[in-house]
Amino acid sequence: MTLIKSISGIRGTIGGQTGDTLNPLDIVKFTSAYATFIAQQNPGKKLKIIVGRDARISGEMMKNVICGTLMGIGADVVNIGLATTPTTELAVTMAEADGGIIITASHNPRQWNALKLLNNKGEFLTATDGAEVLKIAEEEAFVYADVDHLGSYTEDHTFDERHIDSVLSLSLVDVEAIKERKFKVCVDAVNSVGGIILPKLLDRLGVDYTLLYGEPTGDFGHNPEPLEKNLTGIMDEMKQSDYDLGIVVDPDVDRLAFIQEDGVMFGEEYTLVSVADYVLENIKGNTVSNLSSTRALRDVTEKHGGKYYASAVGEVNVTTKMKEVGAIIGGEGNGGIIYPESHYGRDSLVGIALFLSLLAKKSLKASELRKTYPPYFIAKNRIDLTPDTDIDAILNTVKSLYGAKEGVSINDIDGVKLDFAKSWVHLRKSNTEPIIRIYSEASTMEEADELGKEIMRIISDMQ
Helix, strand or coil: CEEEEECCCCEECCCCCCCCCCHHHHHHHHHHHHCCCCHCCCCCCCCCEEEEEEECCCCCHHHHHHHHHHHHCCCCEEEEEEHHHHHHHHHHHCCCCCCCCCECCCCCCCEEEEEEEECCCCEEEEEEHHHHHHHHHHCCCCCCHHHHHCCCCCCCHHHHHHHHHHHCCCCCCHHHHHHHCCCCCECCCCCCCHHHHHHHHHHHCEEEEEEECCCCCCCCCCCCCCHHHHHHHHHHHHHCCCCCEEEEECCCCCCEEECCCCCCCCCCCCHHHHHHHHHHCCCCCCCEEEEECCCCCHHHHCCCCEEEEECCCCCCHHHHHHHHEEEEEEEECCCCEECCCCCCCHHHHHHHHHHHHHEEEEEECCCHCCCCCCEEEEEEEEEEECCCEEEHHHHHHHHHHHHHHHHHHHHCCCEEEECCCEEEEEEEECCCCCEEEEEEEEHHHHHHHHHHHHHHHHHHHCC
C-alpha cells in the first residue's frame, strides 16, 4: 500500500486501485474535503484557491483533476502552473486567496506525487486542521455546487517574478555585493521547476551559471533527494571546472544543498547553520530546527547570544515553534530554510540569496566558510515497517533501556530522541514513507553510525 494520508496532505504512487495508491478518485475525494474545510472557515464567501505544481510527469493529470474538483465545489481557481512550493505559498498571500494546493511529492521518486495543503496565510495546515480535513474525507461530508454556482478558472504566471522581487528586497540580501563578487556557480535543478526560476534569480543577481538537469520534464536525472550519494554528476562537474559554488535543489525547490568550490559537499545540515550565522550576526534573536537537525545550529545561535529551540519534525511544527518563541530564522537540517521576514515556509531562493550575500561580504570561499562551523556528522539509517511492527513497543523499549542511564536526556515529543554529552540519536516513524528513521550525530561519522546501529540492533532483537 503506497497511499499515505496525513495531516499535511495525501501522498502516494500513481495508478492502481482506489484507496491503495494515488489515483483520480482519491484525488477528488481529498480535494473535496480540503475545499469543504476551507469553505467552513469562510461561510458565505466565494472561495479563491491557488494551485501550483512541480514538473512531475503525473502533475498535469493531477492539476486537471484538482482544478475541476475545486470548481465543482464552487471555488474560483487560480492556476499558477509550474511553480516551486515557496512560490505557491507566497502566491496565496499575494493574491489574497483563501488557500492553496501544491502538487508535489517533494524529494520522492518520479512515481510519487502528493497534495500539500495551505491555509490563507500560505502556510501548511496545523495538525488540528489537517485532522479535520481527514475526517471530512473519511465521512465524504462534502456537497458540490449547482450549475449556477460553479467556480471559475484562470491562469496567472506572474508569481515567479513576484517571488524573486520579494527575495531581492529582503534587508540582508546584498544584491550589489553579490554582483561585485562575480560568482560562477553550477546548478542542479533535477529536471523540475528549479530549472525555470533559479536562472531568473541568478540573472537578477548577476551570477554566471551552468545549469544541469534544467529541463522541467519531471523525468528526474537522478534520485531527486539532494543527498551526497545522488549528486555525483554535479560534484564531478565542480571538480573539473572553475566554479565558486554548486547549488542543488529538490523537485519543488524547498530543500537546498551547496557544494564547495572543490567539489566537496558543504553539508545539507550546514545550509541552515550558515545562513542562520549570517542572519544572527546582523540581527539578534532565537532559532528553531527540528529534533533530527544538527547541534551546530544551537552552537551558532548561542555564540551570537540567542536561544535555540527544538521542535517535532515537520515544517508546520517548526513554524509553530518559531512563532511561539519569536525566532528570526529556523528550518530543518535537510536543507530547508524558513525566514519569517519573507514568509513561514522553506524557501531555497531565500537561502541562495542570503548564502551568496554571506560569501560575498566575507570574501570567503565556501570551503573556508565551512571550516568556521563546529564539525558534526549525522548518520541516517532506516528500518522498513511491516504490518506487524509495533512502533510504540519499540519506542517504549528504547526509553526504558536508556532512561535509567546517567547523562542521558530523553525527548519524546516526536518519537524518541536520546541526547548524550557529545552525541544524540533520534528515532521516529516517517510522515512520508512506511519506515522508521534513525538519525544519529557525533563528532565523527563512525561514531554517529555506530550509535544508530546500536539502536537498530535493539529493534532487531525485538522482532
